[in-house]
Amino acid sequence: MPRDHSTKKNPQDLRSARWFAPDDLRSFGHRSRLMQLGHAEGDFRGRPVIGVLNTWSELNSCHAHFRERAQDVKRGVTQAGGFAVELPALSLDESFLKPTSMLYRNMLAMETEEMIRAHPLDGVVLMGGCDKTTPGLVLGATSAGVPFVYLPAGPMLRGNYAGKTLGSGSDAWKYWDERRAGNLTDEEWVGLQGGIARSAGVCMTMGTASTMTAIAEAMGLSLPGASSIPAVDAEHQRMAAACGRRIVEMVWEDLTPDRIITPAAVRNAAVVAMATGCSTNAVVHLIAMARRAGVPLTLDDLDALGRTTPLVANIRPSGQKYLMEDFYYAGGLRALMKRIEDMLDTSCLTVSGRTLGETLEGAKVFDDDVIRPLSNPVYHEGSLAVLRGNLCPDGAVIKPAACDPRFHVHEGPAIVFDSYPEMKKAVDDESLDVGPDHVMVLRNAGPQGGPGFPEWGMLPLPKALLKQGHRDMLRISDARMSGTSYGACVLHVAPESFVGGPLALLRTGDRVRLDLPARRLDMLVDDAEIARRRAAWVAPAPRYERGWGWMFERHVSQADTGCDFDFLRTDFGRAAGEPEIF
Structure with a gap:
């Protein structure tokens, strides 16, 4: 039966009432155990029980402030007449997890869904931010179906060293190339290391973390403006408390995710992602999030939006200069969405209880160089493009605005590597026979082959080319890359080579052609030869046995x-x- 949303819930209709309201032995046990924790019966009976799902960890620097923010959320819940309980959730830190945090995104999703389903929760506040925590939490909470608000961690402060403004991730790759080329001293390298990440919060470039929190807000899952606030700004504390107050209201309103995550809301999120210069990882996560809500989003849908959505956020790495702190001061995501309002369905409902259009009222851009007008975009199309061809019949992605335009149409001989260690050893060999027109290829790095789909796709340039002054070349893999990365990198080649995708059949010396305007990626090998190689291909052994x-x-x-x-x-x-x- 469809829910009747015309009236507010009564206390006896709360999901938690199944645990606490009956006059029976099991409910006696539930009530007595909460009283064991020091709560009075009036604290929780008849009140919405709100789960605060916290992905804090001492090995997750992006979420270092979440211990305190959970208290802010709980304060807001109490202010609104709810009863808050904090539950730890799997913390997926991008920097420390091996082989990759992506291996565990679905684990967090399953944990989130089952924690909500198994506990007496009427609604939840999801605390995430570091790359895979946003999609992991949203996937699980969407499937669980209770009202939820997503609380984004917020970006860290700008990096700084020797008078230079540093962007996390992006400048790490940039200066590592200079280090390998012999242009940085040990002292400079240590100084950069200490200055590039100066506070709690996610990467302050438009990497995967800020991309995914922007997507969550554009989809209507966060409070208006929440995704842009720096992690250590006092406004972030106020926003956290507001999340606590709002989730209590959402429970009484029965504002469940199926009313928010609609086809129109998913499209809004995709358009906003393109306009921000989003991470290539957005493709994988947005498709998964949409499909959990029953919205059949495809790669072709995203490519179509990418062709018509201009990139207006001048934020690195797709942008030329600014970082997320600058974006916040320029008006943040609300201002960007106001600027592209005509491209959005503003009738979509958000967790605020208002439509997207209503949440954008009064939003202004305060710096036209940070958030560009439509007449002067950073790039005339959106952030991502989807390729097809005999190397990627099920698709591959590239970030055109973040690579040298001369590679948009390119043909060259392939240098193929079957593993990351093999590739890493080769690029540090200054005698490697490689030129700037070569196409570097890494395979066996996809979802099964990686294992777990690691961020290896921004293959380091061979040292020999770096010393010649080159800083980009065409690279292809079935891996992902960090959202803070840049360069002429073709990623997510599907099907992956480990399961027999065509990338498994490519050989060193084969010519490869990229035609970005035509959205094509092909190996220039005749069909008969490809068939012979297919017949000889042997599947590798599984990566795991348990x-x-x-x-x-x-x-x-x-x-x-x-x-x-x-x-x-x-x-x-x-x-x-x-x-x-x-």
Whole structure:
């Protein structure tokens, strides 16, 4: 039966009432255990119970402030008459997890869904920000179906060293090339290391973290303006408390995610992503998030939007100069969305209880160089393009605005590497026979081959080319790359080579052609030869024999469909486990 949203819930209709309201032995146990924690019965009975899902960890510098922010959220819940309980959730830090945090995104999604389903929660505040925490939390909460608000961690402060403004990730790659070329001293390298990340918060470039929090806000899942606030700004504390107050209201309103994550809201999120100069990782996560909500988003849909959406956020790495702190001062995401308002469906409902259009009223741009007018975009099309061809029949992605335009149409001989260690050893060999027109290829780095789809796609330039002054070349892989990366990198080649995709059949010396305007990527090898190689190809052994990795590689989908698990699709079956059936 569809929900009746015309009236507000009564206390007896709360989901948590199933645990606490009945006069029976099991509910006696539930109430007594909360009283064991020092709560009075009046603290939780008849009040919305709000779960605060916190991805804080001492090995997640992006979320270093989340211990305090959880208290801000709980204060807001209490102010609105709710009862807040904090629950730890898997913390996926981009910097420390090996082989890649992407291996564990679906673990966080499953944990989030099951924690919500199994506990007496009427609504949740999701605390995330570092790359995979946003999609992981949203995937799980969408499937669980209770009201939720997403609280983004916010970007860190600008980096600084020797009078230079530094962007996390982007400048790491830039100065590492200079280090390898012999242009940086040890003292300078240590100074850069200490100055590039100066506070709690996610990367302050438009990397995957800020991309995904912007997507969450554009989709209507965060409070207006929440994704732009720097992590250590006092406004971030106020926003966290506002999330706590708002989620209590959402529970009474029964404002569930199915009312917010609609096809129009997903399209809004994709358009905003393109306009911000988003991370290539947005493709994988946005497709997965949409499909969890029953919206059949495809690569072709994203490419079509990319062709018609100008890039207006002048934020590195796609932009030329600024960082997320500058973006906030220029008006933030609300100002950007106001600027492209005619491209959005402003009738979409948001977690604020208002339409997107209503949340944009009064938004202004305060710096036209940071958030460009439509008449003067950073790039005439959006951030991403989708390629097809005999190397990637199911698609591949590239970030045109972040690479040298001379590679938009390019042909050259391939240098193929079967593993990351093999590639890393070769690029540091100054005798490597390579020229600027070569095409570097890394395979066996996809969802199953990586394992886990690691961020290896921004292949380091060979040292020999760096010393000649080159700083870009065409690179192709079935891996991902950091959203803070840049360069002529073709990524997410699907199907991946590990499962027999055409990239597995490419050989060193084969000519490869990229035609970005035509959206083509091909190996210039005749069909008969490709067929012979196909017949001789032998599948590699699985990466894992037990545990999570074993489960992951047997159930993960390919990059073009979001790398979700097959058994978590909306059409797989109904989720059992709601308390009333036990």
